[in-house]
Each structure stands twice: as structure tokens, then as C-alpha cells.
Amino acid sequence: MMSDALTPSPSPNGRGEQDHRIEFTDRLAVIATMHRKELAIAPVLETSLGVKVTVAQDFDSDRFGTFTRDIERPANQIETAKIKAEKALEISDADLAIASEGSFFAHPILGIAYNRELVLLLDKKHDFTVYGESLSADTNFRHQEISSYEQAYEFALQIGFPDHAVVLIPDAQTSAKESIYKGINSEDLLKESVHKLLRQAPQIYIETDMRALYNPTRMKNITKATEDLVRKLQQLCPNCNFVNFDVVKRIKGLPCELCGLPTRATRANVYRCDRCQFQQEVLFPDEVQTADPMYCSYCNP
Ligand SMILES: [Zn+2]
Ligand SMILES: [Zn+2]
Numbered sequence: 001m002m003s004d005a006l007t008p009s010p011s012p013n014g015r016g017e018q019d020h021r022i023e024f025t026d027r028l029a030v031i032a033t034m035h036r037k038e039l040a041i042a043p044v045l046e047t048s049l050g051v052k053v054t055v056a057q058d059f060d061s062d063r064f065g066t067f068t069r070d071i072e073r074p075a076n077q078i079e080t081a082k083i084k085a086e087k088a089l090e091i092s093d094a095d096l097a098i099a100s101e102g103s104f105f106a107h108p109i110l111g112i113a114y115n116r117e118l119v120l121l122l123d124k125k126h127d128f129t130v131y132g133e134s135l136s137a138d139t140n141f142r143h144q145e146i147s148s149y150e151q152a153y154e155f156a157l158q159i160g161f162p163d164h165a166v167v168l169i170p171d172a173q174t175s176a177k178e179s180i181y182k183g184i185n186s187e188d189l190l191k192e193s194v195h196k197l198l199r200q201a202p203q204i205y206i207e208t209d210m211r212a213l214y215n216p217t218r219m220k221n222i223t224k225a226t227e228d229l230v231r232k233l234q235q236l237c238p239n240c241n242f243v244n245f246d247v248v249k250r251i252k253g254l255p256c257e258l259c260g261l262p263t264r265a266t267r268a269n270v271y272r273c274d275r276c277q278f279q280q281e282v283l284f285p286d287e288v289q290t291a292d293p294m295y296c297s298y299c300n301p
Contacts, residue, residue, distance in 0.1 A: 020242035020275045022126055024233075025050035029096035029121075032056050032088035036213035037100050040222040041119060048230040051096060056088040077101040077118050082129060085122035095124040100222055104141040104210060115139035115218065117225040121233070128274065130244045132229025134221045140164055143207035152194045153187070155206050162186055165214035168193050169205040183214055237273035238280065248272040251281070254288070256296035265291035 029051040031038045042053040084099035100119045107114050115138070120131040140159040146152050156166050165185040181193040197204045212218055237245040249270040253262035269285040272278070293299040 018240055018276065020126075020237070020240040022123065022233075022243050024096075026052065027096050028052050028054060028092075028094040029098055030054050030056050030088045030092040030094040032059055032084040032097060032099040033212070034059050035211045037219075037222055040212065040219045041098060041100065041226045044223060044226040044230060045098070049233065053098075054092065054094065056092055059088060059091070077103055077116070078120065078131060081118055081120040081131065082122065085120060085129070089122070089124055097122045097124070100212075100225065102210065102212075102218060102222070104139060107137070112137055113139050113141040115141060115221050117218070117221040119222065119225040119229045121229060128243075130229060130232050132225045132227065132232060134224035134228060136221050136224070138217060138221065140208050140215070140217055141210060143205060145203050146194075146206050147198070147203050149191055149194045149198075152190060152206050156190060159208045160217065161190075163216055165209035165211075166190065167207050167209045168197055169207070170197055170201055171203075171205065183209055183211070185209075185214065237276060237278055239278035240273060240276040242273055242275035245271050245273050247285075250285075254284075254286075254291040254295070256293055256299055257290035258293045258299050259296065261296060261298050263291040263295040263297070265295040 029045060031041060031053060033041075033055065038053060038055050045051050046053055078101075081099040081101045084101075085097035088097045088099065089095070098119065098121055100117065102115060102117045104113060104115050106112070115134075115136050117134045117136075118131050119133075120129055122129045142155075142159055144151075144155050146155065152166075152168075156162075159166065162185045165183050168181040168184065170179050179197075181197070184190050184193055194204070194206075209215060210218060212222060232244045232246055234243075235245045236243060247269045249272075250266045251268045251270065252264045253267040254265040255261065255267075256263050266285060268281045268283045271280045271282065
């Protein structure tokens with residue numbers, strides 16, 4: 001793929017030919033999780049990178065925000081993952097840390113639920129972070145107002161209960177931790193909790209439990225994000241061998257198949273190394289040299 005370089009590599013920096021190759025084999029990586037995310041993350045990292053994975057002991061990741069609104073997130077997803085990774089390093093002997101963050105939102109155009117999973121690696125020894133990402137419509141993220149056990153049960157079946165758990169909340173605004181019922185994954189528990197809350201209010205809220213260990217669908221997306229992380233870690237800079245030699249910019253202007261004018265389709269991708277700043281343009285990344293006229297503002301204004 002890199003052989004199509006538009007600008008053949010000028011020796012990119014004045015620093016000479018430094019080798020920034022990162023060795024992962026047999027290093028200890030600590031995962032910052034208390035929701036069993038290691039089940040989704042560890043096998044991929046161990047197989048692909050040869051690291052030894054351990055789980056941070058007594059790590060309270062809920063301090064850094066929860067899905068059930070009782071604790072707000074301190075920063076955006078990437079920053080939160082970095083903070084978690086730093087904390088996990090403080091309480092372990094590892095110099096590699098892994099943290100993961102998920103978010104759920106409605107697609108701005110389609111309106112359907114989306115899950116963005118992020119898995120971040122922090123390398124303290126070599127001072128860098130890289131994250132992998134998975135954006136997927138495969139999520140059971142949902143919530144609903146209910147007033148009977150039957151409605152609660154119907155909702156639960158729709159989201160894949162009991163493999164996937166549900167959460168019950170007295171009202172949408174509540175932040176009182178003691179009145180939120182999480183991890184409900186049996187009919188008995190569901191019945192008991194619904195009746196308890198319905199005695200306090202005629203309408204209550206039910207929603208999917210999005211914590212990884214209660215949500216196998218989310219676990220799958222975390223695995224995908226981990227695979228994306230590995231891809232970036234294995235994509236090495238041709239100049240210095242540093243990780244994450246990835247696309248930083250897409251250049252438009254692929255010529256129109258009909259009239260030859262530049263269109264808004266991608267003509268080249270620009271890759272850049274964070275460590276030595278080496279840059280490479282790769283022509284025709286979509287493996288076509290002309291664009292469909294639908295992207296042409298002359299042929300299809
Ligand atoms: Zn480099
Ligand atoms: Zn055209």
C-alpha cells in the first residue's frame with residue numbers, strides 16, 4: 001500500500017536515521033477495569049503483541065463516570081481513558097496500561113443508537129498513547145418509561161435479557177445512587193425491583209445495563225476496538241519504525257470518470273509519524289483512479 005507514495009521519502013528530519021521501534025513482547029500491561037473488560041481485550045493483546053496482561057486490583061473505574069448518571073464523566077472519552085490508564089499504572093508494577101471507554105448516542109441523521117468504543121494504550125516507558133476505536137450500530141442501548149412488570153419484561157426481552165442485564169431508575173433525572181437498581185439479570189430480581197419502585201411512583205424508567213460484564217454486545221465492540229488498536233500499533237513508520245503510522249488527512253480531488261475534473265472523492269491519504277514527523281502521501285487509497293460522477297460538482301451539481 002505504501003509503495004504508491006506520491007512524494008518519495010525525502011530524509012524527513014535532520015535527526016538522522018533513528019530507530020524508534022517499540023518492543024512489546026513479554027512486557028506487563030495492566031488493564032484499568034472493574035467490569036471484566038479484560039475478557040474482551042486481553043486475548044487480542046496477548047496474541048498479537050505478546051504482552052502479559054494483568055488486571056488492576058481494587059480499581060474503582062466508576063469514579064471516572066458511569067452510564068447510569070449517578071457519577072458524571074470528568075472529561076471526554078480519550079482524556080478519561082488516559083486518566084484511568086495513569087491511575088492503573090500508579091497501583092501496579094507495569095509500564096504499559098490499557099483503558100477503555102464507551103459512549104452511546106443517537107446517530108445524528110438516522111436516529112438509531114450507536115456505540116463508540118475506545119481502547120487506549122499508554123506506554124509510560126516510551127511516553128506515548130495510541131487508541132483504537134469501534135463505531136457500531138450493533139448495540140441494544142435503549143430506555144423506556146414503564147408502569148407495570150409486563151412492560152418491564154417485554155422491554156427486557158427486546159434487549160436480550162437475561163444475557164444482557166437491565167437497570168431500573170425511579171425517574172429520568174434521579175442521581176441518588178441507592179435508588180438505582182443495576183445488573184438485573186433474572187426474572188425474580190426484575191419482578192422484585194419493579195414492584196419495589198412502582199410502590200414509590202406510578203411511572204419508572206427501565207434501561208439497558210451498558211456495563212461490559214452485563215452486556216455481551218458491548219463486549220464484542222470492545223474487542224473490535226482492541227483489534228483497531230493492534231492495527232495501529234503494528235502499522236510502523238517507514239522512516240523510524242515507530243507505531244501508529246496512520247492516516248492524518250484525506251486529500252480530495254479524485255478526477256471525475258466522465259469529465260476529468262477534480263471531485264470531492266479522496267485522491268490521496270496522508271500518513272504521518274508522531275515521533276519523527278515523517279510524512280507520506282498514498283495515492284488512490286480506495287483503489288480506483290477515477291471518481292463516480294455523483295461526486296462531481298460539474299456533472300452532478
Ligand atoms: Zn517515524
Ligand atoms: Zn464530472
